[in-house]
Amino acid sequence: DAKTTQPPSMDCAEGRAANLPCNHSTISGNEYVYWYRQIHSQGPQYIIHGLKNNETNEMASLIITEDRKSSTLILPHATLRDTAVYYCIVRAHNAGGTSYGKLTFGQGTILTVHP
Amino acid sequence: DTAVSQTPKYLVTQMGNDKSIKCEQNLGHDTMYWYKQDSKKFLKIMFSYNNKELIINETVPNRFSPKSPDKAHLNLHINSLELGDSAVYFCASSQVSHYGKLFFGSGTQLSVL
Numbered sequence: 001d002a003k004t005t006q007p008p009s010m011d012c013a014e015g016r017a018a019n020l021p022c023n024h025s026t027i028s029g030n031e032y033v034y035w036y037r038q039i040h041s042q043g044p045q046y047i048i049h050g051l052k053n054n055e056t057n058e059m060a061s062l063i064i065t066e067d068r069k070s071s072t073l074i075l076p077h078a079t080l081r082d083t084a085v086y087y088c089i090v091r092a093h094n095a096g097g098t099s100y101g102k103l104t105f106g107q108g109t110i111l112t113v114h115p
Numbered sequence: 116d117t118a119v120s121q122t123p124k125y126l127v128t129q130m131g132n133d134k135s136i137k138c139e140q141n142l143g144h145d146t147m148y149w150y151k152q153d154s155k156k157f158l159k160i161m162f163s164y165n166n167k168e169l170i171i172n173e174t175v176p177n178r179f180s181p182k183s184p185d186k187a188h189l190n191l192h193i194n195s196l197e198l199g200d201s202a203v204y205f206c207a208s209s210q211v212s213h214y215g216k217l218f219f220g221s222g223t224q225l226s227v228l
Contacts (some may be wrong), residue, residue, distance in 0.1 A: 013137045034215050043119075043219030044158065044203050085156070090213055101148050101207070102171060105158040 004088045012082075013051045018055065018075040019108050022088030025069040030092050033064060033102070035073045037084040044105075047073065064073040085110050120144050121206045121220040128196055129228055136191045138206030138222045146170075147189035148180060148217065150205040158205070164189055165211070196227045 012018040087108040163171035
């Protein structure tokens, strides 16, 4: 799986959009970009994933650059409850065999949403 | 209803003891996992089970033995606990059709004294 690079920490004011960047310059053609977050003392939570088109769901939007070497997770109206560590992960969508459910978590970005 | 539940939430024990962590998912998933998060917060897969069959064993010491009595349960038994086993252990599950989208439990914080 391709390696990802994220800033170690970011701040955001409550109610504003939080834009979390991720670099994945070695991503290969069959690899998707996944985002998870981990709120303190909880298990990781799936947010969104995408291949090359922009994606949106009830939690967030995912913008992937045309060359697919980077992406941005957007929380449109951040709340205090969005304070968490956000992980950007790339992996083949349905890789089986020895890759069953194997997510390679990096350090992630600690997002702090303040009042 | 909690989708992936694990018990206990906290486990404090002495070195050398044997302990188990239980996990159950009510999502109808075929695949279940154990992940370990160490003191530096790195999260790493330990085991993956698909339909009760072991698929991934990420060079985990054989003191760790997962057991899957059925597709909805994946328990983790740890023999001869060591100080270095102190960590948070997460159970997770996913659908066969979507291995990248995992549902995690809330974790078991294991402290070995």
